[in-house]
Structure formats: C-alpha cells, structure tokens
Amino acid sequence: MNNLDPLEFDPNKFYLGGLCRRRHNWQETGKSLRAKRSNGYGNCVECEKACKKANYEANKEESNRRSKAWREANPDKVRALGKAYREANKDKIEAYREANKERKAEQWKQYHIANRDQRNATQRKERLMRPRKASVITETGKGAI
Numbered sequence: 001m002n003n004l005d006p007l008e009f010d011p012n013k014f015y016l017g018g019l020c021r022r023r024h025n026w027q028e029t030g031k032s033l034r035a036k037r038s039n040g041y042g043n044c045v046e047c048e049k050a051c052k053k054a055n056y057e058a059n060k061e062e063s064n065r066r067s068k069a070w071r072e073a074n075p076d077k078v079r080a081l082g083k084a085y086r087e088a089n090k091d092k093i094e095a096y097r098e099a100n101k102e103r104k105a106e107q108w109k110q111y112h113i114a115n116r117d118q119r120n121a122t123q124r125k126e127r128l129m130r131p132r133k134a135s136v137i138t139e140t141g142k143g144a145i
C-alpha cells in the first residue's frame with residue numbers, strides 16, 4: 001500500500017492543520033499543510049516558503065555584499081572552489097560548451113564588431129609609437145615644426 005496519500009505529502013513530516021492566517025488552502029481541502037515539529041506546533045509550509053523568500057529579498061543587497069566581500073578576502077578559496085567545481089563537473093561543462101559553441105562564436109564576433117573602432121584606434125596609436133621608420137612619421141606626426 002502506498003502510504004503517501006493522494007494529496008502528495010510525506011505524513012512523517014507534514015500534516016493538515018487549521019487554515020493559516022494567510023489562508024493557504026492545501027489542494028482545496030480547506031486546511032493548510034503544516035510542518036510537523038517536535039513541540040507539536042506546525043507552521044504553514046506555504047507561509048514558511050514565503051517568509052524565507054521575503055527574508056532573502058529584504059536582505060539581498062546585504063547578503064550579496066557579504067559574499068562579495070568574502071570572495072575578495074578569500075581569492076585562494078574562490079579559486080580552489082572554482083577548480084573543484086570544474087573538476088567535479090567536467091562533463092557538464094564540456095557539454096555546455098559544446099551546446100553553446102555557435103552562440104559563443106557569435107558573441108565574440110559581435111564583440112569584435114562593437115569594439116572595432118576602439119581597437120583600430122589603439123593599433124594606430126601603437127603603430128605611431130613604434131620607432132620603426134620614426135624619422136618620417138614623427139616629423140609629420142608632430143605637424144609643423
């Protein structure tokens with residue numbers, strides 16, 4: 001016999017209790033799904049979910065700022081974590097790379113087009129800086145002397 005009832009919740013962890021104050025009606029039962037607690041008091045599962053989300057939303061900046069500060073303070077650990085992740089997910093990363101090869105190539109192309117002017121300007125400057133055949137270029141480059 002299937003002891004998970006048709007309402008699909010684990011009766012060891014949850015139970016149907018009175019309707020919560022936000023009136024989360026579980027599967028039209030007129031009751032709220034509540035988490036079993038050792039002290040017998042169960043919070044509405046939907047309310048807890050909403051509460052956790054609201055907490056995160058309210059502290060998003062703080063939480064992002066903290067993790068950024070941590071990353072900056074622990075570059076070695078960040079590197080190690082990244083390496084460990086890549087080691088553990090080689091297949092996934094390879095598959096992703098394979099699946100996005102064309103998109104990536106297109107991105108690079110667009111990037112180069114978008115930055116062409118800037119790049120050309122930089123190259124021109126570098127050419128002028130180079131002392132090769134300097135006598136002619138610098139004289140004209142300086143304008144009238």
Ligand SMILES: [Zn+2]
Pocket residue numbers: 020021022023024032044045046047048
């Ligand atoms: Zn609720």
